[in-house]
Amino acid sequence: MRVLLAEDQAMLRGALRALLEVDPGIEVAFDVGDGAAAVELVRAHRIDVVLMDLRMPRLDGVRATAEITRLAPATRVLVLTTFDADELVVAAIRAGACGYVTKDIRPAALRQAVLDVADGSAALAPGVAEKVIGLLRQAPVADPDALAPLTAREREIFGLIVAGRSNDEIGAKLHLTRNTVKTHVRAVLGKLGLRDRVHAVIYAYEHGVAPRDGFLSPPRISP
Structure with missing residues (x-):
C-alpha cells in the first residue's frame, strides 16, 4: 500500500x-x-x-x-x-x-x-x-425520500453502518455471511452515492435518518 x-x-x-x-x-x-x-x-x-x-x-x-x-x-x-x-x-x-x-x-x-x-x-x-456528529446534528428535519433507493434489508444494513457496526457484527446481528454483508454494504453506498461508511454517517445525520438502537425506523412514504 x-x-x-x-x-x-x-x-x-x-x-x-x-x-x-x-x-x-x-x-x-x-x-x-x-x-x-x-x-x-x-x-x-x-x-x-x-x-x-x-x-x-x-x-x-x-x-x-x-x-x-x-x-x-x-x-x-x-x-x-x-x-x-x-x-x-x-x-x-x-x-x-x-x-x-x-x-x-x-x-x-x-x-x-x-x-x-x-x-x-x-x-x-x-x-x-x-x-463530529454533534456538529452535524443541528436538529435535522427527517427527509422522507432519503432512503427511498434502498430495499428493506438495505435500510437495516444502513442503520447498522451508521451505528458503527463492523461487517462481522452486522452479519451476526442479521444472520448473514460476511460476503453477503459486504455485497449489501456496497449496494447501499452505491445507491446513495456515498464514498464510504464515514459519509454514510454524515448522510444519516444530515437527512435526519440516524438509527435508533442500531436500526432505522421504517421511512415515511411520500404522498
Whole structure:
C-alpha cells in the first residue's frame, strides 16, 4: 500500500514515516510539507492513502482533500490533526476525507487506521464520532425520500453502518455471511452515492435518518 504523508513539520513527518513503515504492508512513497505538493503527487502517481494534516502552508488540508478526491476518487484521505473536532474536521470530511485521527493516537492504532481506510472500512477515531456528529446534528428535519433507493434489508444494513457496526457484527446481528454483508454494504453506498461508511454517517445525520438502537425506523412514504 502506497502512502503519502502531508504534514508541515519535518520532524513529525519523519516520525510518522518510521511508525508506518514498521508494517511491511505499508510503503510511505512520499512525504511533503504542504497541501499543494500533495495534490501534485497524487496527480502524478498512484497513491492509496494520504495522511493529511489540516493546517499547512500554500494549500490547507481541507482544500487539498477536496482536490485529491476530485482528481483521484480511489485515493483515500485520512485526516491527522491535533484538534479533537471542530469546523475544519467537519469540512475535511465533507470534502471527502474517509477518516480522522488525532496526533496523540498510539502507533499501532495509527497503522491500523491507515489499513482500514485503504480497505474502505474506516470509521472515525474512538470518541471523535460523537463530537463530529454533534456538529452535524443541528436538529435535522427527517427527509422522507432519503432512503427511498434502498430495499428493506438495505435500510437495516444502513442503520447498522451508521451505528458503527463492523461487517462481522452486522452479519451476526442479521444472520448473514460476511460476503453477503459486504455485497449489501456496497449496494447501499452505491445507491446513495456515498464514498464510504464515514459519509454514510454524515448522510444519516444530515437527512435526519440516524438509527435508533442500531436500526432505522421504517421511512415515511411520500404522498
